[in-house]
Amino acid sequence: MENLQAYSAPLEGRRGMLRLDFNENTVGPSPKVVEALRAIPAEHVAIYPEYDGLQAAVAASLQRISGPAAPGRSLEPHHIGLFNGVDGALHALFQAYGAPGDRLLTTSPTFGYYSPCARMQGMAIEAIPYRHNDFTFPFDEILAALTGPTPGPGQVAAPQPWTPPRLLLICNPNNPTGTRLAPERILALAAASPATLVVVDELYEAFSGDSVLPLLLAGAGAEGTWVPGAADPFAAFPNLLVLRSLAKTAGLAGLRIGFAIGHPAVVERVGRVTGPYDINSFAVTAAYAALDDQAYVDGFVAEVLAAKALLQQRLTAAGWRHQGEGGNYLLLWPRARGAAAVEQRLRDAGILVRSMAGKPLIDGSLRVSIGTRAQMEMFWSAWQQADC
Numbered sequence: 210m211e212n213l214q215a216y217s218a219p220l221e222g223r224r225g226m227l228r229l230d231f232n233e234n235t236v237g238p239s240p241k242v243v244e245a246l247r248a249i250p251a252e253h254v255a256i257y258p259e260y261d262g263l264q265a266a267v268a269a270s271l272q273r274i275s276g277p278a279a280p281g282r283s284l285e286p287h288h289i290g291l292f293n294g295v296d297g298a299l300h301a302l303f304q305a306y307g308a309p310g311d312r313l314l315t316t317s318p319t320f321g322y323y324s325p326c327a328r329m330q331g332m333a334i335e336a337i338p339y340r341h342n343d344f345t346f347p348f349d350e351i352l353a354a355l356t357g358p359t360p361g362p363g364q365v366a367a368p369q370p371w372t373p374p375r376l377l378l379i380c381n382p383n384n385p386t387g388t389r390l391a392p393e394r395i396l397a398l399a400a401a402s403p404a405t406l407v408v409v410d411e412l413y414e415a416f417s418g419d420s421v422l423p424l425l426l427a428g429a430g431a432e433g434t435w436v437p438g439a440a441d442p443f444a445a446f447p448n449l450l451v452l453r454s455l456a457k458t459a460g461l462a463g464l465r466i467g468f469a470i471g472h473p474a475v476v477e478r479v480g481r482v483t484g485p486y487d488i489n490s491f492a493v494t495a496a497y498a499a500l501d502d503q504a505y506v507d508g509f510v511a512e513v514l515a516a517k518a519l520l521q522q523r524l525t526a527a528g529w530r531h532q533g534e535g536g537n538y539l540l541l542w543p544r545a546r547g548a549a550a551v552e553q554r555l556r557d558a559g560i561l562v563r564s565m566a567g568k569p570l571i572d573g574s575l576r577v578s579i580g581t582r583a584q585m586e587m588f589w590s591a592w593q594q595a596d597c
């Protein structure tokens with residue numbers, strides 16, 4: 210405890226600014242969500258939240274957006290864990306699976322909350338860097354770290370007794386580098402490491418469509434095989450857990466609701482370390498309304514992708530270094546001034562972006578969330594003036 214530091218994110222004084230610093234939905238939730246929240250009766254506030262039916266609604270929504278499933282295969286309520294944001298799910302899964310001395314395997318740089326959760330459990334952290342320059346996923350290194358030392362020539366067994374990592378955390382697409390990893394490769398990692406819980410943080414999946422869920426529902430098995438007949442999409446991958454949230458795309462960040470999707474035994478185990486009422490009634494009401502309005506989310510995602518493509522074109526044409534294939538964000542490297550000065554100039558123009566100062570491989574860059582085309586027009590003119 211004495212060695213822990215609070216996870217710090219600059220979260221105050223952001224209202225009224227163009228917030229391109231936390232990858233949030235920059236236009237807010239669906240009007241149907243706002244309507245549902247406004248219609249909440251006073252009684253709803255006085256009683257403890259009720260979650261009945263929400264897992265079924267999440268399962269049905271994920272199944273719908275994941276495309277065709279193999280006959281008889283479906284996501285069911287027992288595959289869905291409900292949490293106070295994906296942050297809550299992360300905290301719980303580290304508590305449920307991590308013990309002092311266990312290892313977390315992950316990549317670097319990646320989402321900043323995995324490491325504090327591991328440290329809280331006394332876990333050792335092995336973070337393998339993305340590849341220099343193009344930030345591709347270090348697949349071979351991760352596979353080697355998962356499967357352990359191979360015996361040398363003439364040896365029958367590895368020289369040391371070896372324990373596999375307890376947890377592998379993959380953020381796909383990765384925040385903040387935007388690195389994409391094909392879902393088939395994630396299944397290959399999970400199949401190669403049955404003793405490791407492989408957690409795929411798919412918070413930004415909607416912007417690239419790289420989810421493992423369509424494969425699991427269609428019937429994927431290890432190494433491109435197919436598992437016909439099994440009703441449970443996680444039958445072949447009981448060590449895989451997927452994280453999804455309504456925070457970013459659906460615009461519910463302020464209400465805190467996220468999901469863990471996996472084998473019923475894993476979901477049950479992670480659920481053991483949460484309180485009975487960790488998610489509040491407002492989040493539940495908003496979640497039902499948001500899940501019911503997928504068209505709103507699809508419209509926002511399409512708008513962001515159009516704005517991102519335009520910004521990428523402009524940055525390339527003007528010769529600014531930028532990075533970020535997946536996700537609703539880009540890393541930008543200022544060239545005329547230091548990142549701190551450019552960040553301040555943007556702030557003076559009413560625009561917030563996130564500094565990547567001190568992060569391995571990307572020190573000196575700024576992470577810019579993508580909003581609508583109109584918002585990114587504002588950003589583009591401010592950026593050109595800030596970095597000159």
Ligand SMILES: Cc1ncc(COP(=O)(O)O)c(C=O)c1O
Binds near residue numbers: 231294384
């Ligand atoms: C990769 C990643 N995972 C999880 C979270 C937390 O999500 P939530 O708001 O659902 O707690 C974030 C938020 O920035 C994120 O970027």
